[in-house]
Amino acid sequence: MDSIPLSAQSAILILLLALSGFFSMAETAMMAANRFRLRSAANQGSRGARMALDLLGQTDKLLGVILLFNNLVNAASATLVSVITIHLFGNEEWVLGVSTLGVTFLILVFSEITPKVMGAKHANALACFVSYPLTGLLKGLYFVVWFVNLFVTGLLRLLRLNGEGNQENQTLSSEELRTLVLEAGAFIPPKHKSILVNLFDLESITVEDVMTARQQMEAIDISDPIDQIRHQLATCYHTRLPVFDEDTNAVIGVLHVRRVLSESLEGRLDKATLQEMVAKPYFIPASTPVYSQLQFFQENRERLGLVVDEYGELLGLVTLEDIIEELIGKFTTSTHDATERLTWNEEGCVLTDGSQHLRELNRKLGLNFPLDGPKTLNGLILEHLQDIPEAGLSLKIAGIPVEVVQAEDRRIRNVRIFRPRPVQGS
Template identity: 60%
Template sequence: MDSIPLSSQFVALAVLLVLSGFFSMAETAMMASNRYRLKAAAQGGSRGAQHALDLLAQTDKLLGVILLFNNLVNAAAATLTGVIVIGLFGEGELTLAIGTLLITFLILVFSEITPKVVGAGYANSIAPVVAFVLKPLLKVFYPVIWSVNLLVSGILRITRLNPGDQEEGHALSADELRALMTESGHFIPAAHRRILINLFELEDVTVEDVMTPRNQIEAIDLEQPLPDIQHQIATSHHGRVPVYVGELDRVLGVLPQRRVVSALSAGELDKDEIRALLTKPYFVPSATPLYSQLQFFQENRQRLALVVNEYGEVEGLVTLEDIIEEIVGKFTTGQPGSALSLTWADGSVIVDGSRSLRELNGKLGLNLPLQGPKTLNGLLLDHLQDIPESGLSVRIDNVTMEILHTEDRMVRSVRLFKPVDETKR
């Protein structure tokens, strides 16, 4: 080393620090890169991304080749620094201390912190590039890397440490996928993002949450006079209508409206004809998860189901359209008046008492309790333990409510006031 000019030694030290920084940056970039984005780039034809994925599939060998060269370069840099310091200041304990502090500072700043910050900040861009260097190095020095990893595996077995399956460690849970969708930003349009997030939430929603309540079901009672039944069929805006005798719990079947149009127009429709046209009713428990119900509809080729409780009593009605609306949002078609908008106007909004609490929470950004009653009317009756009078105000979970109209033992309309903390934002 004494024959090598001092300037050349400084150049060699700088090269070693750069190489050490490269391997540090490569390690951080490879481990911090988004594997799903790399897969998408590889499918688009990026060879660097494919090389990066190949290396990440064998993490132990990837880390082996990086750390092998990183430690070799750092050791060489430390040795060269000692030679330079001794050449400048002579031998001695103070000289060695100065050399140790100097190389520690240089490696820390130029070979560790700075490269790792850059690697973490631009991981997805750097990983495909450094993969072109790391993959050939791994092939050339594979016997050395294999020997080192064999020793490491033996140590892990002795200490009974098991890193586990690498692929399982990178699998995403449902909550992680939901968070990924939420934070996807401009990569996924907002409308598509809402649909994907709604799909994840189907398992937490039951048919009871989206069904049409019993008192709002449009059904035909065969005990009514025939002219009344014919008028109800002619004016119905539903494609399928349940038919019962006396009370809704005695359902005979479901009447497809299209089958009775011709008979009704010809004036030949009677009760026996209605019975003959009925299809078998389809019943589901109220606690059925919405995702399972969607599968049941598909497997049973059904589009409408009557929701029953544990006693077999009809609680409501759910359709395939209800489930689809839960995923993609409300349609503009359907029952007149059912698509009224839910938006704050001057800090308040008037809503129908039959509105679903889930819908109010989603549209108005509220946090009304979902355990228990499913509608606003049910929540008020449960909270007050009485049928309230018009003009009464109540506060539930930071939401002030003014009861505007009560009729037939039900709260028909309510004015909701935007929570104070939401108004201040």
């Protein structure tokens, strides 16, 4: 080493530091690279992305070849700095101490921190680039890396850390996917983001959450006078109506209004004709997940189902449109919708029906009523009080002030909700 000129030694030192920096940058870039983006680039024909994915598929060998060269280069750099320092300042103890501090500083700045920051900030692009030399080095020194990894594998087995589950770490749960969508920023338009988030919610809600309650159902009572039925058919909002006989639990079937429209207009409609046109009812358990029900509607070619509880009692009905609205939001139709009035007034309150769904109130008003119990505001208040309240009673549920405005027939008809005050920071 003494025979090599000082200028050549300095050039070799710079080269060693550069190589060390390259391997540090490569290690950080490969470990920080987004595998899903690499997979997308590989599907589009990027050879570097394919090679990067191959290397990441054998992480032990990838880290083995990187750290093998990185440690060799760092050790050579430390030795060379000591030689240069002794050549310039002699073989004193303080000289060796200064050389140690000097090589530590050089390695930290030029070979560790700076390259790693670069690798972390541009991980995906650099992973595709460094995969070429790393693949070549791994093929050329495969036996050396394999021999070193024998000891690594033995140590991991001794510590019972076999590294299993690596593939599971690369899969995303529904909550992680949800977070990914919410943090996508400008990459996903707001409306598309809303649809995707609602799609994740379909797995956790049931048809009972989105159904129209029995008290709000528009239905035909076959026992009513035929003139009253004709008038109801002529003025109804919907194309399909449940048909029952006196008791709403005694459902006969579902009537498609358009099929009887001509008969009704020409005055030929009677109860016998009406019963012939009624289709067989389609019943749905209340606990059916909405996502599963969407598939059932498609498989059975149905658009409307009657929701029943575990005892067979009718709870309400759900339509295909109800489920689609959970995905894309409410349709703009001429149908009367009580949720259209769900806006805060100037006094910071809103008057709503007791049968209003809690999920709709939370969505429209930005509230946080609990959803793990009753589905309606009426049910929530009754559960909270364990009694049927009188008008004028005020209470607070989940930090939200509410006032019972009207209560009758064993249920709460109207409720006034007050906007909760924001929590003051400490």
